[in-house]
Amino acid sequence: MEAFMGMAGLKGMLRRTIYIDGEFNTLMILAAISGTMLLIAFLVFFYNIVMSVGVKGVIGIFTPIQHLYITCNQNRLTRLKLLHKNRSCADIL
Numbered sequence: 331m332e333a334f335m336g337m338a339g340l341k342g343m344l345r346r347t348i349y350i351d352g353e354f355n356t357l358m359i360l361a362a363i364s365g366t367m368l369l370i371a372f373l374v375f376f377y378n379i380v381m382s383v384g385v386k387g388v389i390g391i392f393t394p395i396q397h398l399y400i401t402c403n404q405n406r407l408t409r410l411k412l413l414h415k416n417r418s419c420a421d422i423l
Contacts, residue, residue, distance in 0.1 A: 331364035 338357040343349070380388055 331361050331368060334358075334361040334364060 334357045338354045338361075339345070341354070341357075343354045343357075383390075
């Protein structure tokens with residue numbers, strides 16, 4: 331997409347300008363096709379991510395990890411980032 335826009339710029343097309351006579355229609359159509367292909371590729375990529383880790387996994391990427399406080403056998407409170415809540419102190423130490 332950017333390559334076709336760059337080619338149009340090298341041929342004299344100004345940015346943010348309306349061209350009524352169709353001087354750059356071929357390059358703009360190619361840029362639109364390339365942009366559509368880029369959008370489809372992103373949607374396929376996002377679908378692949380959702381199918382790999384699930385919707386909860388995708389949401390979990392953007393949510394902070396909850397901290398779990400556990401007490402070890404030295405009677406001290408230890409703050410650990412645990413992904414599974416059913417771990418014991420022996421598994422961690």
